[in-house]
Amino acid sequence: MFKILEKQVHSPVIKQFVVEAPRVAKSCKAGQFIILQINEEGERIPLTIADFDREKGTITIVFQEVGKSTIQLGEMEAGDYIKDFVGPLGEPTHIENVGTVVCVAGGVGIAPVHPIARAFKEAGNHVIGIMGARSKDLLFWEDKMAAACSELHVTTDDGSYVRQGFVTDVLKDIIEEKGKENIPLVVAIGPQPMMRAAANLTKEYDIKTIVSLNALMVDGTGMCGCCRISVGGETKFVCVDGPDFDGHQVNWAELALRQVYFKSEEQLALEYRECTCRNGGAE
């Protein structure tokens, strides 16, 4: 059992927990994730390690409510316990000093980008952060990102905060302004269409781009193959070979199709939940 120590609500659909998980906190690195299972009936869902405190033995997760499990998670409060919480999983992001790194975060992708940006900065890089969301109320951690990056650019799709436009628009401006030869590396994490757009853009400039894939997962240890995806024509298991991959090599179309594998079941799970909730949990 893993205790939720703190809860923070960033928006009606974006929430943050600090969870007591000393073993995960002891060894985790930027780019890794955990898998949790709320209760006996729960499914195993992967969430990125958005922050950690080795001394206190805690892990921070930030999640967006998109379906049955994340909504249920969002209803939990500080003091509640999560049944299972395993990690760190996945390969850490490869951190080195390359000079300048642009870290692009879209939506809830701000959470996974944060520790990566911080690690690149600690490694001596000039880190240019770009964060954006559909609208102002979906933005969070501007302060933490500002601290993690050397410079930070904020944007909203609808223009409700700072400037109007996609994170990729900002990315393009920055590449044009600084010159592609001065930007050896881009990291882009967020919704799939955003990562794909970012990768397409940087391909034009031939700038190496790391993305973090959110394939469907079950075990997260390389045992089931559910998370497999073609990268550079080879099948990779996202949970053990990734989640970071070269964005120019990813078969995005395949990933998009596999992502909605269980769409109708997920809908059913949500309806079933609403129905049992209305009946006070009875079947």
Added chain:
Amino acid sequence: MADEKAKKTIDPKKHEMPVQDAKERAHNFEEVALGYDEETAVAEAQRCLQCKNEPCRKGCPVQVFIPQFIKMVAERDFDGAIKKIKEKNALPAVCGRVCPQENQCEKYCTLGKKFEPVGIGRLERFCADRELKMGVTVPEVAPPTGKKVAVVGSGPSGLTCASDLAKKGHEVTIFEALHVAGGVLMYGIPQFRLPKEVVQAEVENLKKLGVKIEVNSVVGKFSTVDELMEEEGFDAVYIGTGAGLPYFMGIPGENACGVYSANEFLTRTNLMKAYLFPKYDTPIKVGKKVAVLGGGNVAMDGARTALRLGAEESHIVYRRSHEELPARKEEAEHAEEEGVIFDLLTSPVEILSNEDGWVTGMKCIKYELGEPDASGRRSPIPIPGSEFIMDVDTVVVAIGQGPNPLVPRTTKGLELNKNGNIVANLETGATSKQGVYAGGDVVTGAATVILAMGAGRTAADSIHEYLTNK
């Protein structure tokens, strides 16, 4: 004279195992084989000839005291019988159900030369089930030695090793990657063949010996084997991480939606209880026509599971003929009775899908059996021009598994073979690294429960010796 009499009255047939009706069971996840009742068990035990040379024992990888326990059953000393079994076998309720007895103990049974062999596995199961029902007595544990051992993986191999070491007085901690202990017994072998309650009852017994089980603990991630020894003070480590890495065919279309590895298909269903969706959250999708690729136990389990999840047709697609099916005979028979269709001498070359990425069919080629090769096996040869399209919407790949690379990759100085299996001395379980032992599927490649258990026991003996002399 007694022998004379015995010979005359011996029933040539094993007492039948009561089973759920095939039509009915094909649609539920209840256990197929229901187990002997007391009278049947006693009657079956009375068939045993009590052979002095004990040929049956030699067929058992852990040398269960077979004639001895069977005699006790015949005399209705059931408590004595289970004690006798447990001297050699830590998980009798499991082995009695899933051991390939026809190739092991029962294969060497004297009675089997003329008649059907004694139902050794069924008797073992009877004794174990009875004990689980009546309440298990905890075996004696030696006084603490002050030595700490880490066991990585809680499959049958790790559980056995842990149990033996705990009885010898060592402080044992099992680290398991998943959220429950049991390995393949929990995530792979289906509920209808091995109820998960039985596995968990055995795991609970282990805890009574003082073994600590840390689930949600992926070694190689939260800590490496080296760190366990250097930082967490473990004096020795046993690696029993199994063969969990699913192989795919490497044919076009294999990443389409509707293609599962057997591990995924079975894990969703067994471990995550997707058959109870939406009460349980984990989804599974099975279409109308399912093709399971492969011919082993795993493939049979996949095909039978597909029927139970509601598939209209479930096919086994296998490159060789019926004779070469690597699955246990009983499992293939059960599958056939339930309506699984066998497409033999057939192999897929491509999986076809529509624009939404969903499987719409499978292009296959027919095979014929050629001349026997050096091993005496007739190898399948593709028939040119025999390609055809099989109409399926779900494919389950069950062509085998390799060792999970996490521990091998992160442990310094551990010798591996070319397939990535850990190299260990089969007589001792010792690896190339001092204080580190290994056994089970991670060493041998995918094998059997009882062999994995045997390896766990062997290693426990060597670890005990190592720690005693250290």
